[in-house]
Amino acid sequence: MIILLVEDDTLLATHSIDFLAKEGIEVDYASTVRQAKSISAQQQYDAIVLDINLPDGDGLNLAQQWQHTRSEPILFLSARAALDDKLKAFSFGALDYLTKPFALEELAIRIKLLANKNTLKSNKRFALDSLNVDLNAKIITRAQRLIVLSPQQWQLLTLLVEHYPNPVDKATVINTIWPDQDVNNNMYKSLLTRLRSNLSHEHETPLLHTLKKQGIVLKMEKTDE
Amino acid sequence: MIILLVEDDTLLATHSIDFLAKEGIEVDYASTVRQAKSISAQQQYDAIVLDINLPDGDGLNLAQQWQHTRSEPILFLSARAALDDKLKAFSFGALDYLTKPFALEELAIRIKLLANKNTLKSNKRFALDSLNVDLNAKIITRAQRLIVLSPQQWQLLTLLVEHYPNPVDKATVINTIWPDQDVNNNMYKSLLTRLRSNLSHEHETPLLHTLKKQGIVLKMEKTDE
DNA sequence: CTATGCTGTTACCTTACGGTTACCTCTGTC
C-alpha cells in the first residue's frame, strides 16, 4: 500500500513516514503544493493525506482541483478545528479529516480504512465478458476454459481488477510488481504480452487495452466502428 | 437512507434526530444496549451510530458482537478522546469515531460517507451537451459515440473540465501540457484543432471556444461574446 | 541430472503522436 503525504512540517512528516512504514504503508512525500503536483503526476496512490496549510498554497484548493480528476480517497490534516474548514474540506471531496495534534496510530488506522474502501468492493469474484476470476481461490476461466497464470501475471491481473473499471498507470504497475528493483521497459512489455496472450486463447476479443502514456485497463472491446 | 442511533443522552439524541431528518436521514433510535439489540434485529441499516457509554452496557461490546454478524458500517460517538478507546473501537470494526462535543453537520456528513461506502464507488463524471466524460475510467463519449483522445488532448480536456465553467488562459495550458519546454504557438494551435476535431465528429455543435486574448473554455454554443 | 516453466533480454516491427510547415480567415488600425 502506498500513499501520498503532503505536509510542510518536516518533523511531523518524518515521524509519520517512519511510523507508517512500520505499519506497512509506503509513503511518497511532498512538502509543497508544487511538489505534490509534480510527484502525484507519476503514479496512483491508495490514499492521499493532505495538510491544509502549505507554504505555497492551500491543500483545499489542491483537493478541489483533484476531486474531478483523481480517484484517490483524501484525508485532511489540519490544526484548524473550525467547522467551516471541515465542511469545506468535505465539500471538496475529502473522505476524512483529522485535527492536529493526533496520534500516529489513529492516522495509520484511518488511512487503512480509506484505502480499503477502494478494494472492499472487489469481493471475491470478478467477471467481465467471458472472463471469470475468483480472487480468493485464484481460479481464472475464460469461456469455461481454465487459465493458468504465472505469479507476475496473477499480480498484474489482480491489480487491474482492483482498479476496474479504471486504468492503472504504468508506474503503479511497475512499483507493484517489481518493488525497488531496476526495471526496464521491456520487462513491462513482456509481461503485458504474456498476460494478454493467456487471457485470450484463440480469437477471443482482447480485454487488456493500453492507453498510450496513461496506462492499461480491462475492458470489453467496443465494436462500434 | 436509514440509520440506527444508540445513545443514552436523550437531549443529544433528539437534536440529532431532528437535524438528521432535515438532511434526509431517517433514524431508528435506541437508548440502551437492550433496546438496540431488539430494534436492530428486524432491519438492516445504511449505518449505525453507537455511543460508548450506555446505561446497561458498553457500545464497544455491542460492536464486537456485531462485527461478524452485521455488515453495517459503525461510527462511534464518545466523550472519551483517549487513544486506547479509539483503537479499541477500530479494532472492533468501527469505521469512524467522533468525540463529543461535535457539530451535527459533521455527524451528518460522516454518516453519509459511511453509507456510501457500501454502494458502488461511482466515478467522477462530467457532462456537457451530448458530451460525457468519465474522468477516472478515462472514457469519453459524444452522442453515444466513443471518442479516443491522444495523451495531450486528454490532458487538455481534463484541464478544461477542472476549470469549468471558467476559461483557461493560454499560458496555463502551455505550462500544464509542456512544463519547462520550448513551446511555440503552432504546437498550441495544433493541439486545439485536434481536440476540437475529435470532440465534434460530424456536424455536432462545437464545445471548445476561444475567447480572444483570454483563453479557451468549454461551453455549449451561445454566442454572447 | 534432465525437464519444465518463469522471467529478463534482445531484435524487429507497426502505429499514431505531435512538432512542423504552409496557407487560410477574420478583425482592427493607420
Place this chain on the structure above:
DNA sequence: GACAGAGGTAACCGTAAGGTAACAGCATAG
C-alpha cells in the same frame, strides 16, 4: 485598402511508444 496579428485547418513525416516472438539464464521439481 493594406497590413499585422491572432486564431484555425490540413497535410507531412520522424520518431518514440507499444507489440510480438524467440532465446537464454535460472530456478525448481521429479
